[in-house]
Amino acid sequence: MKWQSIWQAAGVWLVGVGCAGAAAEGALEPLVAALEPISLRTALARPLPEALRTVVVPAREDAVLGLTHLSREEFAATGLDWEQFMNRAAAAATRLLVTLKPVVERDAAGQIAYIKLKGERPFTASVVLSPRLLPLFRGVLGDRLVALMPDRQTVYLFSRNFGAFQAFGQKIIDEHADTVYPCSIEAFEISADGLKCLGGFDDGAAPLAGVAGKDQAGPRAELPQAVKPAAAPVPAKADP
Numbered sequence: 629m630k631w632q633s634i635w636q637a638a639g640v641w642l643v644g645v646g647c648a649g650a651a652a653e654g655a656l657e658p659l660v661a662a663l664e665p666i667s668l669r670t671a672l673a674r675p676l677p678e679a680l681r682t683v684v685v686p687a688r689e690d691a692v693l694g695l696t697h698l699s700r701e702e703f704a705a706t707g708l709d710w711e712q713f714m715n716r717a718a719a720a721a722t723r724l725l726v727t728l729k730p731v732v733e734r735d736a737a738g739q740i741a742y743i744k745l746k747g748e749r750p751f752t753a754s755v756v757l758s759p760r761l762l763p764l765f766r767g768v769l770g771d772r773l774v775a776l777m778p779d780r781q782t783v784y785l786f787s788r789n790f791g792a793f794q795a796f797g798q799k800i801i802d803e804h805a806d807t808v809y810p811c812s813i814e815a816f817e818i819s820a821d822g823l824k825c826l827g828g829f830d831d832g833a834a835p836l837a838g839v840a841g842k843d844q845a846g847p848r849a850e851l852p853q854a855v856k857p858a859a860a861p862v863p864a865k866a867d868p
Contacts, residue, residue, distance in 0.1 A: 657724075659706065660751040661717035662687035662695050663777060663811050670697055674710070679825035682812040686713055687751070694750035694809075695780075714757070722758040724749055730765075740768055741792055745783040753777040753811045762818055773818040774826065777811040778803035788817055797829040805831075 662685040664670065673683035686698040698706075708716065724747065731744040743765060745755060755761060756775045765773060765785055772788035778800045786793035793815060804810045814828040 656689040656691060657720045657751070658688050659713065659716045660687050660689060660695070660720045661685070661714070661754040661757055662697065662751060663753045663756075663780065665810055665812065671700060672698065672703055676816065677822070677824045679812075679814055679816075681828055682814050682816075682825065684714075684717075684754075684757075686717075689749070689751065717754065718757045718759060720751070721754040721756075722760045724752065725755040725758045725760055725764070728752070728755070732768075735792075741786075742796075743769065743785040745785065747781055750780050750809065752781045753779070753783055755783060756816060756818060756823060762820070771819065775816045775818055776800050777816075778813070779807035780809045780811050782811075788819070801829055801831045 662670075663676070664673075664683060664685060666673065666675065666679075666681050666683050670683070670685045673685045676682050676684055686703050687695045688698065690696040703713075706713070725745075728745050728747050731746065733741050733744060735741040745752065747755075756777065762771070762773060769785060769787040770789050774786040774788050774793045776784040776786070776793060776796060778784075782803070784793070784796065784800075786796075800813055804813050813831055815826045817824050817826050
């Protein structure tokens with residue numbers, strides 16, 4: 629099943645469970661998608677579409693730790709395959725999305741520059757997986773969005789029709805480096821076709837072992853804020 633099909637299936641799932649009821653305050657989600665850097669080498673991690681540095685990991689919300697990754701045994705015990713897990717994770721993301729209050733930031737001319745989604749829950753970044761995200765913001769940002777998620781609790785949304793998101797490169801790199809729970813320095817397009825990585829901001833880091841791609845080469849001073857195109861995704865290293 630392709631990612632756009634997963635979005636459609638997640639929408640059907642939400643009809644059955646009900647958005648509002650499942651988002652009850654105090655309820656912990658038993659199955660969510662944790663978005664994180666591939667460098668953490670978490671077991672069960674799989675790259676987001678066309679991403680080099682960002683993976684999705686099956687997890688559950690934890691009252692003490694925030695998020696707990698599922699072990700191979702725990703994931704197997706759910707009885708779900710990967711597509712079914714992604715459907716459930718997208719549904720959980722939507723339940724969270726509808727509780728967030730967007731913060732609209734404007735430029736000097738008074739035009740909408742970007743929209744910021746900030747949440748206390750530790751899987752806030754996964755709202756980019758929600759099939760409701762594009763319909764909610766299409767009216768103000770157009771039919772193609774760009775999402776930046778420097779940490780697990782923050783999402784910046786831009787219009788893909790303009791290049792304003794590229795000027796955020798250094799800000800995203802800095803926020804990603806400063807947070808306890810980093811998410812991504814890659815930019816993702818969200819459209820009717822689903823989610824895909826556009827490329828990563830160049831932070832000057834050395835390429836990961838076994839990871840090749842022109843978006844990871846070159847010093848930071850060469851192109852500090854531009855997005856370099858992503859190459860073929862490389863899965864995270866599995867546990868022995």
